Every structure is written in structure tokens, then in C-alpha cells.
Amino acid sequence: xxxxxxxxxxxxxxxxxxxxxxxxxxxxxxxxxxxxxxxxxxxxxxxxxxxxxxxxxxxxxxxxxxxxxxxxxxxxxxxxxxxxxxxxxxxxxxxxxxxxxxxxxxxxxxxxxxxxxxxxxxxxxxxxxxxxxxxxxxxxxxxxxxxxxxxxxxxxxxxxxxxxxxxxxxxxxxxxxxxxxxxxxxxxxxxxxxxxxxxxxxxxxxxxxxxxxxxxxxxxxxxxxxxxxxxxxxxxxxxxxxxxxxxxxxxxxxxxxxxxxxxxxxxxxxxxxxxxxxxxxxxxxxxxxxxxxxxxxxxxxxxxxxxxxxxxxxxxxxxxxxxxxxxxxxxxxxxxxxxxxxxxxxxxxxxxxxxxxxxxxxxxxxxxxxxxxxxxxxxxxxxxxxxxxxxxxxxxxxxxxxxxxxxxxx
Numbered sequence: 543x544x545x546x547x548x549x550x551x552x553x554x555x556x557x558x559x560x561x562x563x564x565x566x567x568x569x570x571x572x573x574x575x576x577x578x579x580x581x582x583x584x585x586x587x588x589x590x591x592x593x594x595x596x597x598x599x600x601x602x603x604x605x606x607x608x609x610x611x612x613x614x615x616x617x618x619x620x621x622x623x624x625x626x627x628x629x630x631x632x633x634x635x636x637x638x639x640x641x642x643x644x645x646x647x648x649x650x651x652x653x654x655x656x657x658x659x660x661x662x663x664x665x666x667x668x669x670x671x672x673x674x675x676x677x678x679x680x681x682x683x684x685x686x687x688x689x690x691x692x693x694x695x696x697x698x699x700x701x702x703x704x705x706x707x708x709x710x711x712x713x714x715x716x717x718x719x720x721x722x723x724x725x726x727x728x729x730x731x732x733x734x735x736x737x738x739x740x741x742x743x744x745x746x747x748x749x750x751x752x753x754x755x756x757x758x759x760x761x762x763x764x765x766x767x768x769x770x771x772x773x774x775x776x777x778x779x780x781x782x783x784x785x786x787x788x789x790x791x792x793x794x795x796x797x798x799x800x801x802x803x804x805x806x807x808x809x810x811x812x813x814x815x816x817x818x819x820x821x822x823x824x825x826x827x828x829x830x831x832x833x834x835x836x837x838x839x840x841x842x843x844x845x846x847x848x849x850x851x852x853x854x855x856x857x858x859x860x861x862x863x864x865x866x867x868x869x870x871x872x873x874x875x876x877x878x879x880x881x882x883x884x885x886x887x888x889x890x891x892x893x894x895x896x897x898x899x900x901x902x903x904x905x906x907x908x909x910x911x912x913x914x915x916x917x918x919x920x921x922x923x924x925x926x927x928x929x930x931x932x933x934x935x936x937x938x939x940x941x942x943x944x945x946x947x948x949x950x951x952x
Contacts, residue, residue, distance in 0.1 A: 578940070585609040587616045587625055588943030592645035592922055595622075595936050595944075597929040599652060605944065606648035606658055611635025613646045613660055617680075621929070622946040631675050631683045636662050639670060639699065642923070643763040643818050647703040649711075656680060657745055659689070659703040659713050668761070670699040672715050676745035684746075689713050689739050691751045696722035697734060700820075702764040706772035710797065711745055714738040714754065714764050714776050732757045733781045733816075736764065738774075740798050754792050754800045757781045763820030769793060769852075770829045777806070777823045777833065785814045789821050789835050793852065806850070807835055807860070809842035819871065824926075826877035829853075832905060834873040834884060845873050845886055849905045863899055863911070864888065870897075876926040876933055880904045883949065885914070885924045885935050893917065896924045896937055898949065914947055 578589035587593065590607035597603055603618040605625075613631040618624060639661040640646060646660040656677040663670045672689040690698035697718035704712045717737040724731035736754040741747060759779035766776050773794040780790035782805065789806040806821075821835035831850035837843070844866035849858040864870025868888040876883045882901040887894060899911040915937060922938035926949075933949040 585612070585614060585628065586943075587614075587628065590640075590938060590944065591920075592640040592642065593936070593938055593944060594645055594647050595925070595927045595946075596648050596650055597927060598650040598654060600654075601929055603927070603929075603946075604648050604650055604656060606631075606646040606660075608638040608640040608646055608660070611638065613638060613658060613675075615648065615656065615658065615677075615683075621934070621948075622944065629677075629681065629683065631658050632673070632686045633683075634686075636673075637664075639663055643761065643820055644700050647701060649703050649705045651705045651709050651744075652707060653709070654680060655709075655744060656683075657703060657705060657711055658683070659701045661699045661701055661715075663699075664695060666695055668697050668699075668718075669695055670697060672698050672701045672713060672739075674713065674745060674748075678744070687748075689748055689751075690715070690717065690719075690737070691739075692717070692719040694719055694722045697760070698737075700761060700764050702766040702776065704766040704768060704774050706768045706774070708772055709742075709744060710772070711741040712738055712766060712774045713748075714766055714774075716758055716760065716764060716778075717751075717753075718760070720756065732785075734758050734760045736776060736778055736792075738776070738800070749798060752798065752800065755780070755790065755803050758790075759787055759816050761816040761818055765821055765823045767823050767825045767831075769825055770827070773797065775823065775825065775831065776800075777821050779817070779820055779835075780805070785812055787811045787813050787817065788837070789833075791823070791831075791833075791850075804850075804855075806833055806848070806857070807837060807846065809837035809839040809846070811837045811839035811842070813838075822873055822875045824875045824877040824882075826882075826904075827879055830877070830904065832875050832877040832882050834875040836871060836873065845870050845884075847873075847875070847884060847905065858905065861908070863908070864897065872923040874923070874925050876928060877905075878928070878931055878933065883926065883933060885926060887921070887924055894921045894939075896935065896947075898935070915945070917941060 593607040614628040721731040739748040762779040777791040795801040845864040848860040917939040920940040935947040
């Protein structure tokens with residue numbers, strides 16, 4: 543457990559943040575952490591702790607982040623070099639989860655409509671509701687709604703947001719409604735469940751919540767990607783047998799119908815706790831699922847990659863990557879045609895670094911890993927953002943704020 547605690551907490555964020563109300567180059571003015579912590583100052587993207595970014599079809603970048611009880615959307619038309627004045631999503635302030643595995647999400651559909659989801663924590667620890675808002679004109683956001691239709695004082699958290707080519711909106715999350723009800727009856731229920739909701743009208747309404755699976759891990763991020771048939775695939779850390787915290791996924795068999803649970807990893811990590819360390823997934827144009835995750839089992843430690851072929855329902859042999867001794871953690875993955883890219887974070891005791899590794903043949907063979915950037919102070923996890931076929935790495939640091947690192951050579 544000592545090693546586990548080091549990996550889980552050494553990269554965990556310790557400050558809250560805010561960003562600028564005026565259009566500016568976010569790297570033009572470096573502010574101290576004390577300035578970022580001053581809630582009387584205007585909210586600034588440079589100081590955001592846990593942002594999420596996405597490119598639209600025109601190449602504009604949208605970043606969701608939070609400060610002072612509000613979710614903001616910042617837009618850049620020059621690949622993150624400068625941003626227009628941020629837009630407030632929720633007009634009425636509320637508590638917002640924006641840390642590590644749990645942060646606001648943003649998606650933009652083919653018509654330019656913007657969708658935002660987040661978790662608002664409640665007064666009891668480990669509880670929350672899933673919140674949602676949308677903008678049809680890119681300027682004004684709808685009133686926020688609670689997506690979970692169960693309002694027990696329990697956990698509805700760690701949301702994943704996805705929009706397909708038809709404009710269908712899916713939100714999946716970890717839900718403890720069954721655990722809450724079981725505990726009231728003095729019964730046991732392992733972990734949480736994975737739930738989702740579907741909107742077919744641009745976010746104006748959501749269909750009743752439906753369960754994807756029971757016995758998910760309680761607080762690792764949930765991942766969603768769209769398959770080639772525009773149906774979602776959901777990937778999460780699951781509880782198998784007696785507290786084996788491996789991974790599972792579900793491919794939807796219909797627009798509003800989850801399929802069967804498929805076990806992804808067999809690392810046999812026995813732990814009666816949540817590692818706060820969720821997986822990642824990317825589905826390429828041919829429909830192969832590229833998967834990455836972290837486990838800390840005695841015989842299987844560190845970061846892993848595998849490919850899933852849904853036609854014959856087989857997995858490639860999982861491979862280990864990253865430097866475990868340097869706490870390699872929180873992998874992110876992107877597959878573009880036959881190329882696959884992995885990015886993750888390491889810590890040498892003084893500096894954080896992000897590392898990149900690529901495969902040019904669909905994950906069969908991998909080139910040598912490459913250090914992309916380093917930083918001191920507080921850092922966020924690295925994430926890929928795709929602008930057409932051009933790939934960027936999003937990395938937020940307390941020294942430089944929001945950064946986009948262009949991935950070249952593909």
C-alpha cells in the first residue's frame with residue numbers, strides 16, 4: 543500500500559483555481575499561486591485546476607473549467623494561444639467538482655452546439671448530482687438540470703459526456719443509489735453502479751436513467767467513446783470477485799440499450815479501496831478499441847495497453863509501458879487510422895514530466911517513449927485533444943497555465 547499511496551496522491555491536485563474574464567494570451571502574464579487563490583480576482587483560465595478541452599469541426603478550441611461556483615467555457619480560434627472572454631455556464635453558483643478524476647466536461651456537436659456536464663458535490667462526503675447545460679448559439683447557456691433522476695443523498699459522480707454524429711447526447715456516471723438503498727436495509731452492496739442517460743433533442747430533455755452494470759469501483763473516472771455505428775462504448779474500473787479492481791466495458795447494442803459487460807483486464811489487483819485511477823479508450827476508424835489503464839497488483843504493476851477486436855471479441859496481449867519507478871500514471875490514448883498514441887505522467891521526486899509513445903501499426907509495435915515536457919509545482923494530468931487528424935496534448939500547470947503541446951510526426 544505504500545507504493546500505491548505514492549502513485550495515487552503524489553500527482554493529486556492541491557489548489558483551487560480561476561481564469562480571466564478578458565480575451566488574452568494566457569501565457570503572457572504569470573501569476574503566483576497566491577494570486578490564483580484570491581477569489582476576489584476575475585476568473586482566469588491560467589489558474590484553472592482541472593480543465594477539459596475539445597476542438598469543433600472548424601478547428602476552434604473549447605475549454606471547460608470552474609472557479610468560484612461557476613463553470614466557464616473559454617474559446618480559442620488560434621489553437622490555444624489566446625482566448626476570448628469566457629462564458630459562464632451556470633448563472634446560479636454551486637459547488638463544482640474539479641479535481642483529478644472528476645472535472646467539468648465539454649462536447650461540441652456537428653452543428654456547433656455546445657454541451658457541458660459536471661458533478662456538484664452535496665453536503666455529505668462522497669455524494670453528488672450530475673449537472674448539465676447546453677448552448678445553441680455559442681453565447682447563452684440553458685438553465686442547468688440534474689441528469690440523475692434518483693435524488694437520494696448519495697453518490698452520482700464522475701460523469702462522462704459523449705455526443706455522436708446524429709446529435710444524440712449520452713452521459714454516463716458512477717451511481718450509488720443501490721448501495722444507499724441496500725445500506726438502509728442493512729444489506730451489503732459492493733462499490734457503485736454505472737448509469738447513463740440519453741437525450742435525443744439536443745439536451746432539452748433526457749430519457750429515464752438506465753443502469754449499465756452493478757459493482758463498479760466507486761471513484762475512478764468513467765470513459766466513453768463512440769463506435770463506428772454511433773453507439774457508445776463505456777469503460778470503467780470494475781469490482782470482480784472479492785475486491786478485484788480490474789476493468790470492464792460495455793458496447794451498446796441499440797441507441798438506448800447497453801450490451802453485455804466485457805472484462806478487459808485480468809491483473810488481479812485485490813484492494814478494498816478505490817485507487818482514483820481510471821482507464822482511457824480510443825476507437826479508430828476501423829472500429830478497433832484501443833485501451834489503456836493502471837493497476838498495482840503484486841504481479842502486474844504499472845500502465846498497460848491492449849487492443850480489442852469486437853468482430854471476433856478478442857484482446858491483444860496487454861503490454862506494459864512507462865516507468866513504474868517514476869510513478870508512471872494516468873494514461874491517455876488516441877487512435878487515428880492505424881496510428882496509436884499514448885501519453886502519461888511521471889514524477890522523479892522533483893519534477894513532473896509527460897511522456898509520449900506511438901505505434902504506427904495499430905498497436906502491434908511501439909517506438910521508444912519520448913519526454914514531451916517538464917514542470918514543477920502543481921500539475922494536471924495530460925490529455926489528448928484531436929483537431930481533425932492533428933493531435934495535441936493538453937497539460938495544465940501552476941506555472942504556465944493551460945498548455946497545448948503539438949504532436950508532430952504523424
